[in-house]
Amino acid sequence: MSTAGKTHILVVDDDADMLRLLSMRLTGAGYRVSAVTSAEAALNQLDIERPQLVLSDVQLPGRDGLALFDEVRLRHPSLPVILLTAHGTIPDAVEATARGVFTYLTKPFEGKELLDKIAQALSLSAPALPAARGDEAWRDEIVSRSSRMAEILAEARMVAQSDASVLLRGDSGAGKELLARAIHRASPRAKKPFVAVNCGAIPEALLESELFGHMKGAFTDAVANHKGLFQAADGGSLLLDEIGDMPPALQVKLLRVLQERAVRPLGSSQSIPVDVRIISATHRDLDAAMATGQFREDLYYRLNVVTLTLPTxxxxxxxxxxxxxxxxxxxxxxxxxxxxxxxxxxxxxxxxxxxxxxxxxxxxxxxxxxxxxxxxxxxxxxxxxxxxSPSVEVLNYADAKQRFEREYLVGLLKLTDGNVADAARLADRNRTEFYRLLQKHELTPGHFKADGGTTAAEPVAD
Known part of the structure; x- marks a missing residue:
């Protein structure tokens, strides 16, 4: 059998008999073994080929096993190291464990104990499946070695070659956007734009303009023509994230765009052809949403040509x-x-x-x-x-200040129904300075007016 696919272990011991015994045990267990007698030889071997695990005696001539571990950790922080120690060096091995050695075994040890420790170390530090090499670069952002993910990635790669609409299901935080990006990179559209929009994070009045665009004068504060995300993604892929949260009225308009393959910006009488591959994602149960009338059945079947479900x-x-x-x-x-x-x-x-x-x-x-x-x-x-503790996002002071400032401005605009003069007065700032703050945070006062039909809290993305 070829050794190319076997897990590679580097064994270091200056005792020739022990080195031979360890090599035989590990080879018999199906591992590929490189055996050397000193720390220097081990480091030379590491320069030639990186193993999946290092098994070293503590007592070595010249540089000892602890010094070897320090150098291995410096070069390859995630490479697990197991130390073999005699009774006299147990305190050193215990200290090394606190510094990051995976574990240590005291001589003499049982062969089964050695193999169990090696298997445990490998299971906790096994490398991801090869990525970012040649034709695997499409999935280089997805770190995984699980068989479940391997199956999903194989399906994703197959469907990427077509223009079929894909629905990604999975709990929040499972990585649906990463998978959508991977599908785009594996597709013939890879050199064209990938655009993502969270349908649940943008209020309805803004979302329509964001998706389809608007013409100058289409509504208050529409001071220039604005290309929608469908046009921005032309030739490429558009991710409609949290599609289950899209308001019903917009679902009708989205369905029309998908059927006609053209968008009509707000305030325009002309439709603009678009060539976009749709990937949608949701953590909601769309079958239940259809049953209660919250999601259109005809839109569901147009989006759900292929379904991929990410594991938790x-x-x-x-x-x-x-x-x-x-x-x-x-x-x-x-x-x-x-x-x-x-x-x-x-x-x-x-x-x-x-x-x-x-x-x-x-x-x-x-x-x-x-x-x-x-x-x-x-x-x-x-x-x-x-x-x-609750796993909250860690923000530095500057980012936290920015977030607070924006939320404060949104609160004022909601309270004053988008009236800048009143909002500036409440903030104890002159109107010029207040307008600068609004511009800085890409907030449009007109979107907060009652006749705009929204209590918007989100900016229009670029």
Missing amino acids: LGERREDIPLLANHFLTKLAGKYGKRLSGFAPEALKALTIAAWPGNVRQLYNVVEQVCALSSTPLIPLALVQRALR
């Missing part, structure tokens, strides 16, 4: 360590910290936790521990603390 994070637990380390690497740069990974116990706690908010919640938990960590290795206590 709890249904793909083998991906949790991968995702946690992936997010940690990204967030370490954001917070300017040198973080090497999670302590084994911390990673286990993440793996067994309940994740009602799915991948988005995991990201928020990792961001919390990243922001608060004072050590390179994230400890169990910090993870437990983050899991006990």
Whole structure:
């Protein structure tokens, strides 16, 4: 049998008999083994090929196993290391475990115990399926090694080659937008725009203009022609996220656009042809929504040519360590910290936790521990603390100030029915300064007037 697909383990021990015994046991268990007798030789081997696990004796000539671990952690933070220790070096091994060694085994040890520890280490740190290489680049944002996700990605890639409308189902935070982007990148439309809009986050009066565009003078404050998102996505793909929250009146207009393959901007008498591939997403039960008349059956069947259902994070637990380390690497740069990974116990706690908010919640938990960590290795206590508290988004002061400022302005405009003079007076600011604030946050006073039929809180996106 070829060894190319086998899990590769690097074994380091200066005792030739022990090295031979370990190699035989691991080879017999189906692993591919590289055996070396010193830390220097191990580091040279790492330069040639990265294994999936390092198994090293603590006592080595020259640089010892602890120093080797430090260098491995520096080069490859997520690479698991197991140390073999004699009784005299147990304290050193215990300290190393606190610093990030996956575990240690005391000589003599049982062969089954060794294989169990190796299997456990590999299950918590196995690499994602190859991505971002050659024809796999389309799914490079999706970090996964689960069989459930592999099946969905295989289906997604097949459907991407057609122009069939796709409905993505799944709980909030499961990664529907990431999958939509992957489908776009795998499609013949990949070089054209991908545009996403959250149908539940934009009020009805704004959503129509946002999707279909408007002409100058179509309504108060429409001071220029505005291209809608259908036109912006022409030739490419349009994600209608949370399609189940789209108001019924707009569902009728959307159905007409899909049937005619043309949009008519507000205030225009002319329709504009558009060539757009529709991907829609929802966490709602659309069958129940149709039964109660909240969602049009004819629109449902036009959107639901192919359905892909994303699993919850709890249904793909083998991906949790991968995702946690992936997010940690990204967030370490954001917070300017040198973080090497999670302590084994911390990673286990993440793996067994309940994740009602799915991948988005995991990201928020990792961001919390990243922001608060004072050590390179994230400890169990910090993870437990983050899991006990609501996993809220971590904002820096400037972003929090921006968010508060915008929500404050929206509140004033709602209270004053879009009257800028009254709103500025309540804010104790002159009108010129108040207009500048509104412009900064892309807020249009006219959208808050009672005759506009909306209590808008969302800006018109670019």
